[in-house]
Amino acid sequence: xxxxxxxxxxxxxxxxxxxxxxxxxxxxxxxxxxxxxxxxxxxxxxxxxxxxxxxxxxxxxxxxxxxxxxxxxxxxxxxxxxxxxxxxxxxxxxxxxxxxxxxxxxxxxxxxxxxxxxxxxxxxxxxxxxxxxxxxxxxxxxxxxxxxxxxxxxxxxxxxxxxxxxxxxxxxxxxxxxxxxxxxxxxxxxxxxxxxxxxxxxxxxxxxxxxxxxxxxxxxxxxxxxxxxxxxxxxxxxxxxxxxxxxxxxxxxxxxxxxxxxxxxxxxxxxxxxxxxxxxxxxxxxxxxxxxxxxxxxxxxxxxxxxxxxxxxxxxxxxxxxxxxxxxxxxxxxxxxxxxxxxxxxxxxxxxxxxxxxxxxxxxxxxxxxxxxxxxxxxxxxxxxxxxxxxxxxxxx
Amino acid sequence: xxxxxxxxxxxxxxxxxxxxxxxxxxxxxxxxxxxxxxxxxxxxxxxxxxxxxxxxxxxxxxxxxxxxxxxxxxxxxxxxxxxxxxxxxxxxxxxxxxxxxxxxxxxxxxxxxxxxxxxxxxxxxxxxxxxxxxxxxxxxxxxxxxxxxxxxxxxxxxxxxxxxxxxxxxxxxxxxxxxxxxxxxxxxxxxxxxxxxxxxxxxxxxxxxxxxxxxxxxxxxxxxxxxxxxxxxxxxxxxxxxxxxxxxxxxxxxxxxxxxxxxxxxxxxxxxxxxxxxxxxxxxxxxxxxxxxxxxxxxxxxxxxxxxxxxxxxxxxxxxxxxxxxxxxxxxxxxxxxxxxxxxxxxxxxxxxxxxxxxxxxxxxxxxxxxxxxxxxxxxxxxxxxxxxxxxxxxxx
Numbered sequence: 001x002x003x004x005x006x007x008x009x010x011x012x013x014x015x016x017x018x019x020x021x022x023x024x025x026x027x028x029x030x031x032x033x034x035x036x037x038x039x040x041x042x043x044x045x046x047x048x049x050x051x052x053x054x055x056x057x058x059x060x061x062x063x064x065x066x067x068x069x070x071x072x073x074x075x076x077x078x079x080x081x082x083x084x085x086x087x088x089x090x091x092x093x094x095x096x097x098x099x100x101x102x103x104x105x106x107x108x109x110x111x112x113x114x115x116x117x118x119x120x121x122x123x124x125x126x127x128x129x130x131x132x133x134x135x136x137x138x139x140x141x142x143x144x145x146x147x148x149x150x151x152x153x154x155x156x157x158x159x160x161x162x163x164x165x166x167x168x169x170x171x172x173x174x175x176x177x178x179x180x181x182x183x184x185x186x187x188x189x190x191x192x193x194x195x196x197x198x199x200x201x202x203x204x205x206x207x208x209x210x211x212x213x214x215x216x217x218x219x220x221x222x223x224x225x226x227x228x229x230x231x232x233x234x235x236x237x238x239x240x241x242x243x244x245x246x247x248x249x250x251x252x253x254x255x256x257x258x259x260x261x262x263x264x265x266x267x268x269x270x271x272x273x274x275x276x277x278x279x280x281x282x283x284x285x286x287x288x289x290x291x292x293x294x295x296x297x298x299x300x301x302x303x304x305x306x307x308x309x310x311x312x313x314x315x316x317x318x319x320x321x322x323x324x325x326x327x328x329x330x331x332x333x334x335x336x337x338x339x340x341x342x343x344x345x346x347x348x349x350x351x352x353x354x355x356x357x358x359x360x361x362x363x364x365x366x367x368x369x370x371x372x373x374x375x376x377x378x379x380x381x382x383x384x385x386x387x388x389x390x391x392x393x394x395x396x397x
Numbered sequence: 398x399x400x401x402x403x404x405x406x407x408x409x410x411x412x413x414x415x416x417x418x419x420x421x422x423x424x425x426x427x428x429x430x431x432x433x434x435x436x437x438x439x440x441x442x443x444x445x446x447x448x449x450x451x452x453x454x455x456x457x458x459x460x461x462x463x464x465x466x467x468x469x470x471x472x473x474x475x476x477x478x479x480x481x482x483x484x485x486x487x488x489x490x491x492x493x494x495x496x497x498x499x500x501x502x503x504x505x506x507x508x509x510x511x512x513x514x515x516x517x518x519x520x521x522x523x524x525x526x527x528x529x530x531x532x533x534x535x536x537x538x539x540x541x542x543x544x545x546x547x548x549x550x551x552x553x554x555x556x557x558x559x560x561x562x563x564x565x566x567x568x569x570x571x572x573x574x575x576x577x578x579x580x581x582x583x584x585x586x587x588x589x590x591x592x593x594x595x596x597x598x599x600x601x602x603x604x605x606x607x608x609x610x611x612x613x614x615x616x617x618x619x620x621x622x623x624x625x626x627x628x629x630x631x632x633x634x635x636x637x638x639x640x641x642x643x644x645x646x647x648x649x650x651x652x653x654x655x656x657x658x659x660x661x662x663x664x665x666x667x668x669x670x671x672x673x674x675x676x677x678x679x680x681x682x683x684x685x686x687x688x689x690x691x692x693x694x695x696x697x698x699x700x701x702x703x704x705x706x707x708x709x710x711x712x713x714x715x716x717x718x719x720x721x722x723x724x725x726x727x728x729x730x731x732x733x734x735x736x737x738x739x740x741x742x743x744x745x746x747x748x749x750x751x752x753x754x755x756x757x758x759x760x761x762x763x764x765x766x767x768x769x770x771x772x773x774x775x776x777x778x779x780x781x782x783x784x785x786x787x788x789x790x791x792x793x794x
Contacts, residue, residue: 001593001621003649004561006510006532015658018465036462044456047667051448059441063637065433068415098495098639102661109531113403114511130659134506135403164401196398224398240460240666242495252400261412262527264499268665269637270444 007114008136016354017126020339023348030380033348035174035323036371041291042238043282050277054270066269068261070096070245074276078245085206086220087229093247095256098267100204100232100244104131106263107165107200107228107246110255112137117163119197121149123326123355123364125174128167128202137165139357146317148173148180151187158195166192166199170218171206172322175355175366179320182215189221198252201229207236207288209321210296225249233275235323236288241271295323295370302369302377309385311392316367323370326352328363329388332395335365338387347383404511405533413751414523417736420745427777430745432571432720433768438688439635440679447674451667463666465658467493467642471673475642482603483617484626490644492653495664497601497629497641501528503660504562504597504625504643507652509534514560516594518546520723520752520761522571525564525599534562536754543714545570545577548584555592563589563596567615568603569719572752572763576717579612586618595649598626604633604685606718607693622646630672632720633685638668692720692767698774699766706782708789713764720767723749725760726785729792732762735784744780 017034024031054062069075075091082089097103104127112118114136120128122141129139140161143153149168157163168188170180180188192199201218219229225248232244246256260266278284302325306316313330327349329335335351342348352364372380414431421428451459466472472488479486494500501524509515511533517525519538526536537558540550546565554560565585567577577585589596598615616626622645629641643653657663675681699722703713710727724746726732732748739745749761769777 001623003595003652004508005652006506006508006513008510009507009652009655012655012659014655018658021464034462039457039461042457042460044452044460047460048449048452048456051452052445055441055445055448059445060436060439063439063441063444063635064436065431065631065636067418098661098665101659105660109403110406111401111403113405116403127659127662134656134659198400226398234462238460239462242661242663242665255400255402255406258406258409258411259531261415262409262498262524262531263502263660264495264639265524266639268495268639268668270671271665271668274667 008134011133011136012130015126015130017350020348020350023343028346030347030372030376030383032367032369032372032380033350034371035368037235037239038294038370041294043278043287046278046282047238047274050274050281053277054273058273062270062273064269066266068257068266070094070267071269071272071276074272077276077279082229082247086216087247089247092250093253095246095253095260096267096272097244097246097260098264099234099239099242100202100230101127101131102263103230103244103246104128105134106256106259108132108135108137109259110252111164111198117161119154119157119161119163119166120357121168121173123175123352124167124357125169125202126354129357141356141358144176144178146178148178148184149188151184151191154188155191158191158197163197166197167202168199169202171203172208172319174322175324175350175352176326177317177319177322177324179215185215185218186221189218193224193226197226199227201227203229203231204235205322206231208292208295208323210292210299212320219247225251228252236284236291237275237278241268241275243267243271243275298369298372298374298377301374302367302381305378305381309381311385311389313392314388323368325367325369327365327367329391330395331363333363333391335362338365338391341387341390342384345383345387347380349384405531408530408533409527412523412527414747417745417747420740425743427744427769427773427780429764429766429769429777430747431768432765434632434636435691435767438691440675440684443675443679444635444671447671447678450674451670455670459667459670461666463663465654465663467491467664468666468669468673471669474673474676479626479644483613484644486644489647490650492643492650492657493664493669494641494643494657495661496631496636496639497599497627498524498528499660500627500641500643501525502531503653503656505529505532505534506656507649508561508595514558516551516554516558516560516563517754518565518570520572520749521564521754522566522599523751526754538753538755541573541575543575545575545581546585548581548588551585552588555588555594560594563594564599565596566599568600569605569716572721572747572749573723574714574716574719574721576612582612582615583618586615590621590623594623596624598624600626600628601632602719603628605689605692605720607689607696609717616644622648625649633681633688634672634675638672640664640668640672695766695769695771695774698771699764699778702775702778706778708782708786710789711785720765722764722766724762724764726788727792728760730760730788732759735762735788738784738787739781742780742784744777746781
């Protein structure tokens with residue numbers, strides 16, 4: 001029959017990234033497309049030990065229904081993690097979510113009515129666009145430069161659009177890799193506070209810094225409860241378990257808990273307890289150190305290969321951490337068309353267009369370096385450079 | 398600051414059941430409140446073995462991001478399970494969800510705009526009300542009798558309200574315990590088909606039958622793709638892992654997948670693979686047989702204790718399976734007030750009021766029998782009968 005879908009479904013599209021991931025299963029395909037961690041970094045043996053300990057010591061409890069807010073000891077550990085990032089935080093400020101994607105969904109559910117304006121960086125995280133779109137948000141993207149969101153552009157957008165939310169990824173942003181400078185964080189916080197706008201600070205990559213010094217999150221400045229800070233263990237332990245969290249003011253947390261009850265009752269009890277044991281029994285920081293070393297090498301190699309191989313006219317960002325580089329082609333090049341050529345040559349990336357919520361700029365693309373071996377980075381960037389040269393011919397370059 | 402919450406949050410309340418669950422943690426409290434499975438039935442050792450096998454044989458894959466649709470082999474097993482329930486179903490008809498609660502949320506997201514009418518049984522499942530409420534549905538409840546939803550009342554409601562969805566729990570309904578008779582299923586399906594209404598058939602308890610013979614689900618009649626059938630392993634294996642599914646027409650599935658991408662990317666990869674191994678390596682049906690035996694004894698005992706102890710004027714349903722009995726007090730008794738008296742006597746139940754989406758009928762309450770030992774059922778029903786007698790005095794009985 002003809003199904004009468006809801007209005008919101010008229011705007012929603014399957015994720016471009018998730019569509020491209022299907023292509024990556026072809027043999028000999030080199031993928032810079034996904035945002036996948038390196039599986040060789042997963043602490044498989046440790047997780048297996050944690051699963052045994054949890055099920056051996058508290059099996060019936062771990063397999064029963066649980067409270068919506070999350071497993072108490074794990075909420076405490078995430079609160080301590082927040083404190084180590086400079087944020088005043090207790091367990092009651094933490095809601096554990098089914099990955100940080102769910103935090104985005106719940107925040108949208110609690111704060112957004114159809115047509116409400118969300119300000120984002122430009123470009124911004126594709127799956128955040130999807131989450132806010134599923135509540136019929138109106139997007140206005142704000143100009144960035146190499147130090148992140150431009151406060152003057154933000155102020156202008158705030159005055160013009162009267163937004164409900166500002167969504168930012170301050171560290172090694174997805175997709176651009178750009179980090180929001182410390183003085184900009186202060187300026188942005190002050191603007192949001194003055195105009196009573198909630199800031200959603202999404203920080204999945206903060207621990208993956210390869211150079212430079214750590215910058216405190218915007219949440220560390222927040223005395224007024226306007227920041228909802230979200231993070232995850234997906235990049236530091238494993239994404240397969242779907243454990244993230246949102247930290248914020250208890251009033252907002254209460255509404256988020258009600259929304260989560262209706263959404264999935266609670267996050268997997270077993271997964272939460274495994275993560276809790278892992279953080280309690282093993283040296284998580286040392287493990288992150290290993291991830292940083294591996295990704296740092298891959299990142300430096302990709303930068304070097306791009307410098308050596310890419311034709312004139314292409315430029316890319318120079319992140320201090322994270323998992324992504326953002327490449328800009330000369331005007332007239334269409335990264336979507338480039339992708340088709342690239343698939344023929346067995347290399348894939350994500351065209352930038354879907355990362356812009358309110359424009360159709362299509363000469364950028366995103367490269368992931370965490371999930372490819374050094375050999376694949378060398379070969380893949382060589383193939384990519386060939387495609388880049390062909391694309392230049394297409395525009396008469 | 399004053400947060401400007403979304404309109405939908407104005408209607409949403411914390412779950413009464415989840416609030417009462419906090420009281421149940423008091424020592425010596427006997428709880429008939431939750432919908433908890435008996436933890437002594439959880440296959441803890443088997444789940445631990447499955448976790449070891451999954452992590453030993455495919456650790457890096459199990460800890461990586463996964464496709465939104467769900468783990469392929471598990472989709473196949475759930476499709477086979479659907480076939481065994483009489484439904485024509487293949488793996489591509491299955492979306493794996495984070496518990497069946499998420500299926501309700503996603504269905505609402507895909508089909509409901511604010512003000513759209515959802516028809517429900519009266520009473521109906523509290524957390525389904527919450528899920529649909531979070532998309533600002535308008536509820537109209539339809540009269541039931543001991544054979545379930547009354548088709549004439551349904552037809553009248555359909556003509557008057559032009560609903561988008563009909564939500565039913567055909568087997569051992571939560572909260573009433575009532576089963577929808579086979580001829581009613583046919584009549585309801587025909588009505589829904591004639592009026593192009595999607596039926597959401599929620600069947601978490603179908604396998605927990607203690608007497609009588611199995612009745613095919615409404616989905617088994619569906620040639621036109623109007624039924625979305627949802628179920629879960631929460632009652633047959635464990636609720637702690639949050640694995641449910643929705644089976645339906647590929648067109649609707651596609652939209653549900655897009656909605657799930659935005660909601661949580663995918664269900665825990667490890668949990669899905671553990672459930673898959675469990676269903677592959679162990680005799681799940683034999684395990685369900687054990688659950689049925691245990692719950693059947695508790696159920697019969699609770700019925701018997703009620704018959705022996707409850708004062709005149711109270712009546713209750715006579716389910717053929719599931720986890721709940723539904724008690725009706727005489728007119729004038731307020732089950733909410735009874736609960737306060739009951740808590741003093743260390744026994745709790747869930748007052749019925751929150752199970753009615755559009756009325757304030759408050760003389761009913763729900764009793765769960767799956768989670769209490771025989772001793773606790775004897776003592777608890779004695780205490781409850783005392784409270785019931787006191788309540789009669791309150792109304793001059």
